[in-house]
Amino acid sequence: MNRTKAYAQCRWLSLWMFALLLISGAQITSAHEMSPAIIDAQLLSDNRIELTVKLNIEARLAEVSPIHSDSEESINAATYNRYRALPPAQLSIRAQPWLKELPSLVTLLAQPSIELEVVALTIPATGNLLESRDTQVRLITTEPVTQNWSFAWDPSLGAAAFRFSTADAQDISTAYLTGGAQSDVVDMTRLISTSAMSVLVDYIAVGFEHIIPLGWDHILFVVGLFLFSIKLRSLIWQVSAFTLAHTITLALGMSGYVTLPSNIVEPLIAATIVYVAVENIAFKKMTWWRPLLVFCFGLLHGLGFASVLTEFGLSSQSFVAGLIGFNIGVELGQLAGIFMCFVLFGFWVRYKSWYRPVIVVFGSAVIGLIGAYWFVERVFF
Numbered sequence: 458m459n460r461t462k463a464y465a466q467c468r469w470l471s472l473w474m475f476a477l478l479l480i481s482g483a484q485i486t487s488a489h490e491m492s493p494a495i496i497d498a499q500l501l502s503d504n505r506i507e508l509t510v511k512l513n514i515e516a517r518l519a520e521v522s523p524i525h526s527d528s529e530e531s532i533n534a535a536t537y538n539r540y541r542a543l544p545p546a547q548l549s550i551r552a553q554p555w556l557k558e559l560p561s562l563v564t565l566l567a568q569p570s571i572e573l574e575v576v577a578l579t580i581p582a583t584g585n586l587l588e589s590r591d592t593q594v595r596l597i598t599t600e601p602v603t604q605n606w607s608f609a610w611d612p613s614l615g616a617a618a619f620r621f622s623t624a625d626a627q628d629i630s631t632a633y634l635t636g637g638a639q640s641d642v643v644d645m646t647r648l649i650s651t652s653a654m655s656v657l658v659d660y661i662a663v664g665f666e667h668i669i670p671l672g673w674d675h676i677l678f679v680v681g682l683f684l685f686s687i688k689l690r691s692l693i694w695q696v697s698a699f700t701l702a703h704t705i706t707l708a709l710g711m712s713g714y715v716t717l718p719s720n721i722v723e724p725l726i727a728a729t730i731v732y733v734a735v736e737n738i739a740f741k742k743m744t745w746w747r748p749l750l751v752f753c754f755g756l757l758h759g760l761g762f763a764s765v766l767t768e769f770g771l772s773s774q775s776f777v778a779g780l781i782g783f784n785i786g787v788e789l790g791q792l793a794g795i796f797m798c799f800v801l802f803g804f805w806v807r808y809k810s811w812y813r814p815v816i817v818v819f820g821s822a823v824i825g826l827i828g829a830y831w832f833v834e835r836v837f838f
Contacts, residue, residue: 491513491516491521491523491525491526491527491528491589491615492513492589492591492768493615493616493617493618493633494510494511494512494513494610494614494615494616494617494618495510495511495512495591495617495618495768495769496508496509496510496511496563496608496610496617496618496619496620497509497511497620497622498608498619498620498621498622499621499622499623500602500621500622500623500629501597503601504601504602504603505597505598505599505600505601505602506565506571506597506598506602507595507596507597507598508563508573508595508596508597509593509594509595510559510563510593510594510595510596511591511592511593512591512592512594512614513589513590513591513592514548514552514555514580514592514594515537515540515541515548515589515590516528516537516589516615517555517614518540518551518552518555519531519533519536519537519540520533520536521533521534521537523612523613523614523615523616526670526671528589538586541583541586541589541590542583542586543583544582544583545580545581545582545583548580549578549580552578552580552592556575556578556594557575559575559594559596560572560573560574560575560596562610562611562613562614563596563609563610563611563614564608564609565598565602565606565607565608565609566606566607566608566609566639567602567604567605567606567607568604569604571598571600571602571604571606572598572599572600573596573597573598573599574596574597574599575594575595575596576595576596576597577593577594577595578592578593578594578595579592579593579594579595580592587834587838602645603645604645605642605643605644605645606642606643606645607639607640607641607642607643608621608630608632608634608639608640608643609637609639609640610634610637610638611637612636612637615635616633616634616635617633617634617635618631618632618633618634618663618769619631619632619633619634619640620775621640621643629643630643631655631656631659631775631779632655632659633659633660633662633663633769635662641655654778656775656778656779656782657778657779657781657782657785658782659779659782660778660779660780660781660782660783660786661782661783661785661786661789662786663766663769663782663783663786664782664783664784664785664786664787664788664789664790665786665787665789665790665793666786666790667762667765667783667786667787667790668786668787668789668790668791668793668794669790669793669794672790674726674727674730674761674828674831675726675758675761675787675790675791676790676791676794677730677824677827677828678699678726678729678730678733678754678758679696679699679791679794679795680794680798680820680824681730681733681734681737681821681824682695682696682699682733682751683795683798683799683803684737684798684816684817684820684821684824685733685736685737685743685747685817685821686743691743692795694743694748695743695747695748695751696791696795698748698749698751698752698755699751699752699754699755699758700755700788700791701752701755702751702752702753702754702755702756702758702759703755703756703758703759703762703787704759704784705756705759706755706756706757706758706759706760706762706763707759707760707762707763707766707780707783707784708780709759709763710759710760710762710763710764710767711763711766711767711776711780715760716760717760719761719764720835722757722760722761722764723761723835724831724832724835724836725757726757726758726761727828727829727831727832727835728828728832729754729757729758729828730824730825730827730828730831731825731828731829731832732750732754733751733754733821733824734821734822734824734825734828735821735825737817737818737821738817738818738821738822738825741813762783762784762787766779766780766783802816
């Protein structure tokens with residue numbers, strides 16, 4: 458196929474994909490991603506401890522199970538959506554019974570026991586109903602704390618990122634808690650900081666989870682790279698370029714040197730998925746500019762990763778270990794996605810005569826349609 462004909466087919470396919478998108482777009486429902494809670498604990502000057510908990514309170518009130526990655530997977534999705542539509546004042550009233558139970562779900566384990574009380578509830582404006590909102594709950598110990606303690610998070614509340622610091626902002630402990638796990642014991646006399654290795658391991662899990670099962674846009678991009686590359690060498694070139702690029706912007710974004718609003722980054726990430734899908738269909742062999750474009754696209758994906766990691770509020774002492782761990786987790790997630798592709802349709806069909814028309818062309822068309830839908834959704838809705 459000559460290049461002119463390839464471009465003509467590419468334009469035709471793009472129009473066809475967009476037409477299908479317009480027909481079916483209205484029938485696709487949006488979901489609300491379930492993000493982990495963020496808990497900032499601070500030792501006050503009077504030795505009391507203040508907890509600031511940022512979480513999706515609608516999910517808790519609707520009893521959306523933490524096993525779900527988004528609200529639409531739950532049988533209580535309709536209840537969640539009703540709570541999500543409530544203005545702050547009404548939601549606050551609905552939340553009062555749950556707030557009375559919260560001190561028994563968020564605990565500082567120690568002997569003798571440490572009592573907590575809720576002192577403030579801050580609910581953001583209703584805003585965009587297609588996005589989850591983060592409510593802040595402040596709790597404080599009723600007495601000064603002098604004994605050693607560890608933080609415990611009830612498993613019904615899902616995963617949580619926990620950080621403890623002193624009144625002068627010295628970071629003491631950082632942990633990522635799942636399944637009812639407890640933080641390391643805080644020695645109130647010595648205030649031993651969490652080891653870098655512990656933070657590294659915790660954030661490897663966070664990075665992997667951001668790809669599988671939460672990062673469908675990143676997974677589809679990597680699958681698009683895989684479909685185009687029958688030979689291992691071309692796949693390595695593309696994945697290496699993508700990895701190098703998103704590592705650079707992840708570090709720069711977390712350091713504050715490069716920042717872009719998510720309402721710009723997220724649509725552009727969706728656009729990269731569409732481009733890769735269209736190029737997979739238009740060209741049979743890897744062009745010289747493909748690795749360069751993949752590198753540029755990786756820069757955008759790295760900014761997307763940075764926006765996620767920023768929400769965890771990594772402390773200065775945990776920054777390097779958390780950043781490295783998160784990036785390792787992302788790479789492991791990408792490799793897992795590529796491995797699944799090899800198992801499903803890589804080893805046994807990649808040299809079949811029908812591999813390109815059935816697997817590459819059709820698969821890329823589906824990926825392109827999904828990417829186009831995400832682009833429209835992220836720009837206009």
